[in-house]
Amino acid sequence: MTSHGTAVRPEPDRPNTYIKFDGALAHVENAFNLVAASSILILMLMAVAQVIGRLTLNMPVPGFIDITEQAMAVFAFCGVAYCQRVGGHIRMEMVLGKIHGRPLWIAELFGVLLIAVVVALLAWGSWYHFDRSFAIGDSTMDIRLPTWPSKLVVPVALGLLFLRLMLQAYGYLRLVIDPSRDPIGVPIIHDVEETAQHEIEEVFGDDIEAGDSK
Numbered sequence: 001m002t003s004h005g006t007a008v009r010p011e012p013d014r015p016n017t018y019i020k021f022d023g024a025l026a027h028v029e030n031a032f033n034l035v036a037a038s039s040i041l042i043l044m045l046m047a048v049a050q051v052i053g054r055l056t057l058n059m060p061v062p063g064f065i066d067i068t069e070q071a072m073a074v075f076a077f078c079g080v081a082y083c084q085r086v087g088g089h090i091r092m093e094m095v096l097g098k099i100h101g102r103p104l105w106i107a108e109l110f111g112v113l114l115i116a117v118v119v120a121l122l123a124w125g126s127w128y129h130f131d132r133s134f135a136i137g138d139s140t141m142d143i144r145l146p147t148w149p150s151k152l153v154v155p156v157a158l159g160l161l162f163l164r165l166m167l168q169a170y171g172y173l174r175l176v177i178d179p180s181r182d183p184i185g186v187p188i189i190h191d192v193e194e195t196a197q198h199e200i201e202e203v204f205g206d207d208i209e210a211g212d213s214k
Helices: 016-057 064-077 080-086 102-136 148-177 192-213
Strands: 002-004 187-189
Touching: 016 064, 016 080, 016 148, 064 148, 080 148, 102 148
Parallel strands: none
Antiparallel strands: 002 187
């Protein structure tokens, strides 16, 4: 399991510019993630209206399939940078969990850079598809929704993910140079006991603090 790393002790060479940029980018990622979550909620409400309208009044939501198809890009891609920041993606930690110190940070840095190359290629390809859709005026089959807005979401979201990966690459590079530094702006691997303890603190934090004070 992973969580977003934060500094726990002051450093003489604390990267304040990096920390500020990390915080600013986090606000953008939070906004994109909120848009993704909102799109899912709206689609759920539309699905309810679709079912009720079709069964009771024989009046389905016009263009429901078209709207769903276009919204898929929003909820599938807008949250990827946020997920990368908090370490919420699925990854294999059977090997990484066994190594520590500089070898761990080198492995993490290599993985982030490899992902960044793939994301850059995907962003370039998706921008090409957006540009072609915008140029020819492509639209959906039913209610003729333009498809370029949803296709624009993909390269923009991937560009945001690329920035996050570059920030994490810098964060891991700091640790490769000096493993004694505090991890800042990078996910950290926790074992099962630490993960369970964090979950307990999140759910019962106030009760635990009250019990400790007694």
